[in-house]
Amino acid sequence: MSLFVTFEGPEGSGKSTQARRLYERLAAASYPVIVTREPGGTPISDMIRRIVLDLQHSEMAPTTETLLFSAARAQHVAERIRPYLELGGIVVCDRFADSMLAYQGYGSGQDLDILRTLTRIATGGLRPDLTFYLDLPAQQGLDRKRKAAQRATQDNPLSPKITATEPIEWNRLDARDLAYHERVRHGFLELIKLEPERWHVLDARLTMDELSEQIWHAIEVRLPSIRPLEDTHP
Numbered sequence: 001m002s003l004f005v006t007f008e009g010p011e012g013s014g015k016s017t018q019a020r021r022l023y024e025r026l027a028a029a030s031y032p033v034i035v036t037r038e039p040g041g042t043p044i045s046d047m048i049r050r051i052v053l054d055l056q057h058s059e060m061a062p063t064t065e066t067l068l069f070s071a072a073r074a075q076h077v078a079e080r081i082r083p084y085l086e087l088g089g090i091v092v093c094d095r096f097a098d099s100m101l102a103y104q105g106y107g108s109g110q111d112l113d114i115l116r117t118l119t120r121i122a123t124g125g126l127r128p129d130l131t132f133y134l135d136l137p138a139q140q141g142l143d144r145k146r147k148a149a150q151r152a153t154q155d156n157p158l159s160p161k162i163t164a165t166e167p168i169e170w171n172r173l174d175a176r177d178l179a180y181h182e183r184v185r186h187g188f189l190e191l192i193k194l195e196p197e198r199w200h201v202l203d204a205r206l207t208m209d210e211l212s213e214q215i216w217h218a219i220e221v222r223l224p225s226i227r228p229l230e231d232t233h234p
């Protein structure tokens with residue numbers, strides 16, 4: 001049995017840190033695990049990421065944006081996620097298709113049925129087993145991310161501006177207004193209502209350690225179905 005775990009949430013909710021912590025704890029316990037992110041996760045998908053998140057691409061049409069996120073996802077699933085799950089491993093992914101419904105759907109107003117169809121094409125029907133949603137009011141999340149992005153630029157005197165290669169980037173979607181990010185959050189909450197058994201909602205205002213513990217408790221119960229590395233390679 002494999003396990004596909006995704007993390008979703010607004011900007012600045014700390015989900016990337018939690019995805020990495022979960023990966024580290026699973027790896028330390030010898031579970032076969034990879035951590036990855038969207039958009040990205042493969043060389044081709046990372047190239048698409050640079051195009052779709054670049055602050056300079058203000059002229060990008062909504063359909064172009066959607067197709068680029070989908071193309072990055074299709075490559076990511078085909079090259080990395082599906083093969084690892086087929087080996088019986090655990091994939092921890094920072095954002096996945098729910099982000100498209102929340103951002104391009106609820107945020108930008110694109111047709112949700114079309115987005116669902118595109119997602120099925122890109123993923124071949126693959127869906128997460130479990131999704132953590134780190135909830136945070138939109139304004140608070142944006143403030144956190146803006147500060148972190150500023151710190152990242154100040155720490156690197158060679159960096160003339162925040163770009164897609166910075167560890168914490170201020171990207172084209174972050175730069176949208178507060179109302180957009182509020183629609184995105186509302187979108188996530190609607191998606192959770194449609195499929196409550198898949199989602200695990202967490203309050204992103206808790207400390208990082210508190211969040212990690214809650215995430216670990218939710219994951220622990222699913223681990224008996226995963227074979228640790230010693231068992232797979234005697």
Ligand code: TYD
Pocket residue numbers: 010011012016038039053069095096097099100101103104169171173174
């Ligand atoms: P990233 O820097 O990874 O931000 P975060 O820490 O918030 O995940 O940027 C990813 C951005 O892309 C983020 O603003 C959400 C957006 N996004 C979409 O709009 N649609 C998608 O399908 C995905 C995967 C991400």
